[in-house]
Amino acid sequence: MCIPEYARQRTASAACVSNLDADKPQVTGQVLFRQSYPNGKLEALFDLNGFPSGSNQSGRAIHIHKLGDLSNSCDSTGGHYNPFNVNHPRHPGDFGNFYSKEGKIRKYKPNLLATLFGPYSIMGRSIVIHEQEDDMGKGNNKASLENGNAGRRLACCVIGTCNKNLWECSAVFFYISEKYKGFYNFNSFVW
């Protein structure tokens, strides 16, 4: 029997909240994921707001952390999700550095290593947005091979199942805003 397309695809969303730290930028937003079963690679849409808007902003590391536990805000999400016990930056959720423009990060990333299926699924784990740049394991110290020395946690989000419409609507607006820059005001869409 043929399995319909919609049954072979999973989508996940993560609503990101700012860490409880009044002296840091209040970063919020959403990260969406989509993946087809069994051979599809994970794709992600990052849509984050609240970064300082000046020029000379450093890159910000974004990772998947082990625990989906926000009981003590972003500080209770544990370390990097590391199911294969390898060094940073080879963890499945090492997404690298992101650069904000006018206080926002908007980024589409395909071909990610993390997965929404099977025993190593990232469902129920968390995403952490850091204050600083990820040194990608080149910092010559122990922390570099654990977490990239990315500094404090600005915001975090727990990854959960979502309706596929959420991905589709967001993906359309990402596409439109890239293709027709200046014609559409991306920020005027409510989504």
Ligand SMILES: [Cu+2]
């Ligand atoms: Cu991290």
Ligand SMILES: [Zn+2]
């Ligand atoms: Zn890592």
